Each structure stands twice: as structure tokens, then as C-alpha cells.
Amino acid sequence: MATDTSPGALPARTPVDVRSPAAQRAPGAPVLDVVVPVFNEEKDLGPCVHRLHEHLTRTFPYPFRITVADNASTDRTPEVAAGLAAGLPCVRSVRLEQKGRGRALRTVWSRSEAPVLAYMDVDLSTDLNALLPLVAPLISGHSDLAIGTRLARSSRVVRGAKREFVSRAYNLLLRSSLAARFSDAQCGFKAVRGDVAERLLPLVEDSGWFFDTELLVLAERAGLRIHEVPVDWVDDPDSTVHIVGTAVDDLKGVWRVGRALAVGALPLDRLTRPFGDDPRDRNLTGVPRGLARQLLGFCAVGVLSTLCYLALYSLFRLGAGAQTANAAALLLSALANTAANRRLTFGVRGRERALRHQAQGLLVFAIGLALTSGSLAALHAAGGRPAHTTELAVLITANLAATVLRFLLFRAWVFPERAATHPKDTDR
Numbered sequence: 001m002a003t004d005t006s007p008g009a010l011p012a013r014t015p016v017d018v019r020s021p022a023a024q025r026a027p028g029a030p031v032l033d034v035v036v037p038v039f040n041e042e043k044d045l046g047p048c049v050h051r052l053h054e055h056l057t058r059t060f061p062y063p064f065r066i067t068v069a070d071n072a073s074t075d076r077t078p079e080v081a082a083g084l085a086a087g088l089p090c091v092r093s094v095r096l097e098q099k100g101r102g103r104a105l106r107t108v109w110s111r112s113e114a115p116v117l118a119y120m121d122v123d124l125s126t127d128l129n130a131l132l133p134l135v136a137p138l139i140s141g142h143s144d145l146a147i148g149t150r151l152a153r154s155s156r157v158v159r160g161a162k163r164e165f166v167s168r169a170y171n172l173l174l175r176s177s178l179a180a181r182f183s184d185a186q187c188g189f190k191a192v193r194g195d196v197a198e199r200l201l202p203l204v205e206d207s208g209w210f211f212d213t214e215l216l217v218l219a220e221r222a223g224l225r226i227h228e229v230p231v232d233w234v235d236d237p238d239s240t241v242h243i244v245g246t247a248v249d250d251l252k253g254v255w256r257v258g259r260a261l262a263v264g265a266l267p268l269d270r271l272t273r274p275f276g277d278d279p280r281d282r283n284l285t286g287v288p289r290g291l292a293r294q295l296l297g298f299c300a301v302g303v304l305s306t307l308c309y310l311a312l313y314s315l316f317r318l319g320a321g322a323q324t325a326n327a328a329a330l331l332l333s334a335l336a337n338t339a340a341n342r343r344l345t346f347g348v349r350g351r352e353r354a355l356r357h358q359a360q361g362l363l364v365f366a367i368g369l370a371l372t373s374g375s376l377a378a379l380h381a382a383g384g385r386p387a388h389t390t391e392l393a394v395l396i397t398a399n400l401a402a403t404v405l406r407f408l409l410f411r412a413w414v415f416p417e418r419a420a421t422h423p424k425d426t427d428r
Contacts, residue, residue, distance in 0.1 A: 009272045010199060015141040016115045018062045030090070031062035032135055033114035037069045037104040041122045042076040048122045049084045049091060055128045056090075062139075065114065068093045069104035102211025106204070109197050115139075117197055121188030123236035130231045135191045143227035144196045144273070145219050147182060148189030152230035159235030170250065177254055178217050178261070182226050185213040189231060196224060199270050209246045210253035217257055222271035297345035298407050301337060306399055309333040310392065322376055322391060327369060334365035337406075338414075346415040360414040367409075368402035 018031050034052065038045055049066060056064045068081040070093065081093035094108055109117045116138045120126060126148055137143035150157045151171065157164075167186060174180040190212060192200070196219070204214045220226060260266050312329035320328070338361030342348045348357070375398040379386055386394075 009270065010195060011273075013141045013144070013273060016139045016193075018139060029063065030065040030114045031139065032056075032060065032064045032116045032118060033067055033108075033112045034064065034131075035067045035069050035105060035108045035117070035119040036122050037071060037101045037119060038073065038077055038081070038122050039071045039099060039101075040073045040075045040077055042073075042080050044122050045077060045080050046084065048124050049088065051124060052120075052128065053088050053091060055131070059132060064090055066091045067108050067112070069108050070095045071099045071101065071104045072097050098207075100207035100211075101209060102204070103207035105211060106201050106207070109192070109194075110201055112194065115194045116191060117194055118191035119188070121236075125233050125236050126187070126189040127232040130189065130229050134189065134227075134229050137227040138191055138193050142225070144193055144224040145216065146191045146227040146229060147184065147216065148187045148231040148233075149182075149184035149228045150187050150231060150233045151183045152228065155230040156232040157234075159233070163235060166247070170247070173251075173254065174213065174217070178258055180217055181220060182216055183228060185216055187231065187233070188212075196271070203266060203268075203270075205256070206253050208249055210250050213250065214253060214257055217261075218266065218268065219271065221261060221266075222268040224271055224273065294345050294411065295407070298341060298410070301340045301345060302403050302407075305333050305337040305340070306396070306403075308336065309399070310395075313392075313395070317388070322380070323373060326372055326376060326395070330365060330369055330372065334361060334368065337361070338364075341410060342415070346410070348415060357414055361410075364406050364409050364414065367405060368399070371402045371405075372398040374398075 016031060034056070036045075036048060036052070041048075045068065049068065052066055056066070066088075068084065068091070070078055070081055078093075078095055081095075085091050085093040094104075096104055096107060105119055116135050118131070118135060120131075130148055134146045134148060138146055149155060151168065167184070171180075171183065171185060174185055186209075192215075200215060200219060203218055204211060206214050216226065309329050312332055313325050316325035316328050335358065338358055342354070342357055372395055375394050376391065379391065379394050
């Protein structure tokens with residue numbers, strides 16, 4: 001695989017330099033910046049920050065900072081936050097004049113110089129022992145984002161049936177509508193690498209509760225690695241989250257993001273990463289490259305070609321014999337199949353050698369014709385006048401065998417120079 005990146009793409013993932021602050025960072029600059037977004041939390045803010053500060057001081061091995069992000073609170077929260085910042089080292093307070101958890105996180109994360117950024121809810125429903133496992137994969141360079149999950153088998157969760165149902169239903173919705181593979185979008189316990197946040201945050205539109213989900217969906221679609229940590233979680237009975245209003249906003253967000261992904265409106269190429277110092281990046285002579293991706297592409301093209309072939313055969317069969325209809329349908333679908341595989345599976349662009357590739361594809365087509373025609377001939381010789389459905393079944397079986405042979409010939413004979421190169425290399 002190539003280690004260089006396209007314009008604007010992320011560099012290879014590397015461990016965070018956590019030596020002395022003077023090594024790579026300004027004196028006193030934190031490795032981790034934990035944001036606590038709050039709105040009218042004058043009662044819970046003090047105990048939360050004191051407990052979090054004590055835990056980080058005792059267990060976190062690198063410099064840290066706690067940032068209280070006040071989203072336009074109207075009670076004494078700003079005064080409490082200012083008092084905490086004045087009385088505790090490594091604690092600061094940021095005041096925003098507009099509400100929105102997503103707006104608070106975007107603002108603080110965008111301005112932070114810390115290489116690892118995290119946030120947690122002020123109620124501290126999540127056990128803090130999960131904090132170091134959450135950020136460790138980001139510090140080591142293994143992952144790009146990390147989330148706490150309450151839905152893993154090893155998680156221990158105490159909460160009411162209504163919130164349990166809403167959480168699981170929401171994550172099921174994300175899996176079915178946006179093909180999300182992460183397990184818990186709403187847990188208020190997440191972290192992201194600073195270099196990833198720099199590229200990812202400008203793509204996230206939501207400023208409220210859907211911010212987390214949008215962040216994760218875009219990261220996952222861009223191929224970034226999301227680490228999940230099972231957490232112990234106890235529901236806060238005094239939570240001020242309005243479930244119905246939040247659910248409606250989330251559904252709107254799902255529709256907006258799904259539509260943008262469907263039309264390709266998001267520049268996710270800005271978030272692509274090379275594998276970096278990985279054995280798969282090394283140029284090993286005699287070792288096939290890109291086989292899995294080519295096989296998937298070939299299968300996708302093959303399915304569409306087979307459907308096209310069957311439709312053409314059924315159409316031509318209305319006015320011609322079986323052999324004629326088979327030959328005509330196979331010829332047209334073979335031309336389209338070669339062109340699609342040339343461009344999509346093996347990454348060949350431009351007109352250079354296009355005619356030669358089509359000629360070689362026609363020879364491969366001839367082999368497929370021999371297989372399918374021979375199968376038809378054998379069927380008619382054995383059964384006299386077989387049913388149309390029987391003909392289709394025999395042709396599908398023969399086409400499957402021809403498809404396997406076609407892939408091997410394409411890879412070894414028609415496009416051999418592309419089979420030895422990783423697909424991404426051909427795009428440059």
C-alpha cells in the first residue's frame with residue numbers, strides 16, 4: 001500500500017509524544033483535555049470537577065486539563081465554574097453565549113492544543129476507571145476516536161426501562177439507516193485525537209445532541225478507527241435531557257446525514273489515512289496486492305452483469321432461439337462487464353489499451369459462451385423442450401463457473417500490471 005496521501009488527507013497515525021513537556025509541547029501543555037459541557041448545573045458541577053480532578057491527578061500519568069464549557073447557563077453555573085478554575089490547578093472555564101452541547105464541544109476542541117480531546121457528562125454516570133482505557137489507544141496511535149459503550153456484554157448498566165428502550169432503538173435505527181457499526185452513539189463519554197478533530201469538526205453541522213452521532217458516522221464512513229470501551233454506568237435520575245425533543249432532532253439529523261452521504265456531498269477524502277509503518281505498506285516482490293478489494297469489486301460488477309444478462313436473454317428469447325438469445329445477451333453483457341471491471345475493479349483509466357482489453361475480454365467471453373452454450377446444448381439433448389425456468393437455472397450455474405474463470409483470466413492476463421499494484425496507487 002502507498003504511504004503517501006492525497007491532498008488534504010490525514011498523515012499516518014503515530015503515537016503522541018508524552019515525554020517532557022519541552023519535548024514537543026509548550027511547558028505545561030496537556031496531553032489530555034477533558035471537556036465537561038454544562039447548562040444550569042450549579043449543584044452538580046462542583047462535585048463533578050473535584051472528583052474528576054482527583055481521579056486524573058491520582059491515575060493519569062501525563063499532563064491533563066479539565067475545561068468546563070458553560071453553554072449560556074442562567075443560574076450560578078458561571079460563578080461556580082470560575083471558582084473551580086481559580087481554586088484547582090489544570091482547570092479552566094469557557095463561557096458560551098449560545099446553548100448546545102455540540103457547539104460547546106466544537107468550540108473548546110477547536111481551540112485546544114492538546115493532542116487528545118475528551119468529554120464526559122457532568123453527572124459522571126460513567127465510572128471514571130474507564131477514562132484511561134478510553135484515551136490510551138489514541139495516545140498510542142492505535143485508534144482515531146474512542147467511545148464508551150453501555151451496550152457491550154461486559155458493560156454493567158443501571159437505568160430505567162424507558163431509557164434502555166430509547167437507547168437501543170436509536171442505535172438500531174443508526175444501524176439500519178446509516179449502516180453504523182459502533183454500538184452506542186449517545187453515551188456521554190468519548191475522545192478523539194486532536195489531528196482528527198481538526199479535520200473532522202468542520203464537517204459536522206449539528207450543534208446539539210446529535211453532534212456525537214454525526215461525528216461518529218462521518219468518522220466511520222471515512223475509514224477512521226473507532227475504539228469502544230465497555231463501561232459501568234448508573235443512570236442519573238435528575239437528568240434534564242428531554243427525550244422526545246432530542247429524539248425528534250436526532251431523526252432530523254439522521255435524515256440530513258443520510259441524504260448527504262447518499263449524494264456524496266461530504267468531502268470524506270480529507271479524513272483518509274495511510275496505514276503508516278505497517279508490513280502491508282512494504283513493497284514485497286511476488287506478493288499479490290489488492291486481491292480482496294478486486295474480488296469484491298469483481299463480484300459486485302458480476303452480480304449486475306448477470307442481472308443484465310438474464311434480462312437481455314429473456315428479452316431476446318421472445319423472438320429468437322435459445323442459442324441465439326444466449327449469444328447476443330452474453331456478448332452485450334460481456335462488453336459492459338469488461339468496461340466496468342477495467343475501470344472499477346482494476347483501476348484502469350483513460351483510453352490507452354482500451355481496445356486491446358476489450359479484445360481480450362471477448363476471448364474470455366468466448367470461453368463463457370462455450371460453457372453456457374455447452375450447458376444449454378446438454379440440457380436440450382437430455383430433456384427435449386425444457387421449461388424456461390430450467391434454462392435459466394442451468395445458465396446461472398454455468399455463468400457462476402464462467403465468472404470464477406473470468407476473474408482469474410482478468411487478473412492474470414487482461415490486467416496483470418494492475419493486479420500487482422494496490423488500487424489506490426493506480427489513482428495517482
